[in-house]
Amino acid sequence: MRYGxxxxxxxxxxxxxxxxxxxxxxxxxxxxxxxxxxxGVDLGVPSGIAVGFVLHPKTDAISLEASFTENVISPGxxxxxxxxxxxxxxxxxxxxxxxxxxxxxxxxxxPGHSADLxxxxxxxxxxxxxxxxxxxxxxxxxFEAGPTYMSxxxxxxxxxxxxxxxxxxxxxxxxAWVVPTFETGFQVVFx
Amino acid sequence: MIKSIFSFSVLGFLVLSxxxxxxxxxxxxxxxxxxxxxxxxxxxxxxxxxxxxxxxxPFSKATSFDFSETLNKxxxxxxxxxxxxxxxxxxxxxxxxxxxxxVSVSMESNTLxxxxxANWQASSMPGAQVNLLSSVQATPxxxxxxxxxxxxxxxxxLGSSSGTEVNASTLELLQSLKGQLSxxxxxxxxxxxxxSKSL
Numbered sequence: 001m002r003y004g005x006x007x008x009x010x011x012x013x014x015x016x017x018x019x020x021x022x023x024x025x026x027x028x029x030x031x032x033x034x035x036x037x038x039x040g041v042d043l044g045v046p047s048g049i050a051v052g053f054v055l056h057p058k059t060d061a062i063s064l065e066a067s068f069t070e071n072v073i074s075p076g077x078x079x080x081x082x083x084x085x086x087x088x089x090x091x092x093x094x095x096x097x098x099x100x101x102x103x104x105x106x107x108x109x110x111p112g113h114s115a116d117l118x119x120x121x122x123x124x125x126x127x128x129x130x131x132x133x134x135x136x137x138x139x140x141x142x143f144e145a146g147p148t149y150m151s152x153x154x155x156x157x158x159x160x161x162x163x164x165x166x167x168x169x170x171x172x173x174x175x176a177w178v179v180p181t182f183e184t185g186f187q188v189v190f191x
Numbered sequence: 192m193i194k195s196i197f198s199f200s201v202l203g204f205l206v207l208s209x210x211x212x213x214x215x216x217x218x219x220x221x222x223x224x225x226x227x228x229x230x231x232x233x234x235x236x237x238x239x240x241x242x243x244x245x246x247x248x249p250f251s252k253a254t255s256f257d258f259s260e261t262l263n264k265x266x267x268x269x270x271x272x273x274x275x276x277x278x279x280x281x282x283x284x285x286x287x288x289x290x291x292x293x294v295s296v297s298m299e300s301n302t303l304x305x306x307x308x309a310n311w312q313a314s315s316m317p318g319a320q321v322n323l324l325s326s327v328q329a330t331p332x333x334x335x336x337x338x339x340x341x342x343x344x345x346x347x348x349l350g351s352s353s354g355t356e357v358n359a360s361t362l363e364l365l366q367s368l369k370g371q372l373s374x375x376x377x378x379x380x381x382x383x384x385x386x387s388k389s390l
Contacts, residue, residue, distance in 0.1 A: 152212075168220045169261060176212030 032058050036137065036189040040065055044183020046124050046148060047071075047078055047103060054187050060087035060136040063187070067103075073120055074108030080126075087136035094133055099144055101126040107155050118171070119155040124148050126181060138189060145182040151175050209389045214269070218277055219261045220379040223254045227349060227372040232365055239359040247290075247357050247365065249350035250372075257342040258380045266339060269384035274335040278379035279309060281321040281347070287372055289316050290361040293351040294323060300340045306333060308345065338380060347376065 036056035043049050052067025063082040069075065079102055086095035107121030127146045134140025152174040230248050266272055279296070281288060292313045299305035311326040329337075337343050349372070357365070365372070 166221055167258070167261065168218075170217035170219065172214055172216045174212045174214045176210050178208070178210040180208060 033060075033137075034058075034191070036060070036191065038187060038189035040067070040185060040187035042067075042142075042183045042185025044144070044185075045181045046105070046122065046150065046178070047101075047126075047183055048076075048105070050078055050183075050185070052078070052080075054189055056137075056189055060090070060189075061085050063136070063189075065187075069103060069105065071105060072110060074106040076103055076105035078103030082130070084132065084136055086132075090137055091135065093135055094131070095136070097130045097132060099126070099128040099130050101128065107153060109156070114156075116160055118157045118160050120152065121155075122150050122152045124150045126183075128183075134186075136189075139186065141184070141186045143182070143184045145180045147177055147179040148181040149175070149177055209387065211385070211387045213383060213385050214265065215383040216261065216265065216381065218379040218381050219258055220278065220377065221256050221258070222375050222377040223256065224373065224375050225252050225254050225347065227252045227347075227374075229365060229368060229370050229372055232362060242358075244356040244358055245362045246354040247350055247362070248354050249293075249348050249352055251346055251348040253344050253346040254376060255342045255344050256338075256378055258338045259341050262335070262339045262380075262382060265382060265384045269386045271385045272335060272382055273384070274331055274338060274380060274382045276324060276327055276334065276379065277381045278377055279323040279327065280377045281323065282319070282375040282377070283317050283321050284319045287364065287368065288321055288349070288374060290355065290357050290364075291317070291321065291349050292355050293349075294321060295348045296323060297346045297348075298329070298337055298343050299346075300337050300343050302340055303337055305346070306337075308334075334380075335382075345376070345378070 033056075035058065038054045040052045040054045041050070047067075047069050048071030050067040050069045052065045055064045056062065057064065061084050063080075063084060065078075065080045065082070067078045067080070069078050080099055082097055082099045084095060084097035086092055086097065089095075102123075102125050104123045105121055107119045109119045110117055126144075126148050128144040129146055130142050130144040132140050132142050154171045154173065157171045158169050227250055230250050232245075232247065236243075262272070262274065281294065283289060294309070294311040295307065296309040296311075297305045298308045306329060308329045309323045309326045310328055311321070311323045
């Protein structure tokens, strides 16, 4: 129900914006341009805080980003590819798009708990749908959400789990789907 | 408008978020030293004929393992657990088990009766370890119920029920052990569980 409302509201925004810029849309525009590059900052789960380099290769409909990430556990990295066909309408200030991300967080412990909690690291793939507020060719804010597939590894389990009677315990692993996860932030590209 | 969309989105996350995970504990291992009391053996004749064999009766020893604490930690968060063994070995680094042609292992707990866990038959002379893993007979469901219930007593029987034919040098070896055959039994349990949680 709530997703339905969100989707309907987004589509309405897109339609209103598209009508407002109908003149612009009606005129054929060249969709190719020199490389645009810039940066992005976002916050979300499971990425944490991410700061990345953004590249629009010839068209704003495709956006590539390589990010450095940090959460309370450990630093990591993330690559993403955004497919934003509505960016071909260059003055459209609102759009929905798709974003596929793959990232990792190195294994680490929560600060101050290295002795009583196991270390944790994970790889993940985010399959996001996004809402862009602003033009793709310069500054825009975005909200993204969708399912995440995670592969989690742990370490240091033997030292933090009391083992009775001489048991040795291996480090557990886990794979998981988490639905939904999200992130929000902004991107700026030039020129 | 934007604020409303964002509010709906946040509310949606809170209401609908869920996670489905498969958690795997690769191994929880324990090793117990065991000293089998040797049965009374025939005295070695002063003159041994070539090819002469002697019969060694089977002998047993019980030891206890407890994996329940580890398994119960996982069963606390999931009822969908699969348990298996990924190690069940007797140490033979000294070669004192090289004559053994059969090993049977049974398990019982304080609340569950004795059932066969493994029944190993030698196809060749064992190396540094007697690997019983390929001869496990208990099902994963049986292993789960026994290992989860508390300490499990494993009874190891060396040699076939009708006795094991050994040559003179093996008989001499067994007599030199002064009534005790020592080894280590190593057991590793692996388990995985599927967990679904609404956040």
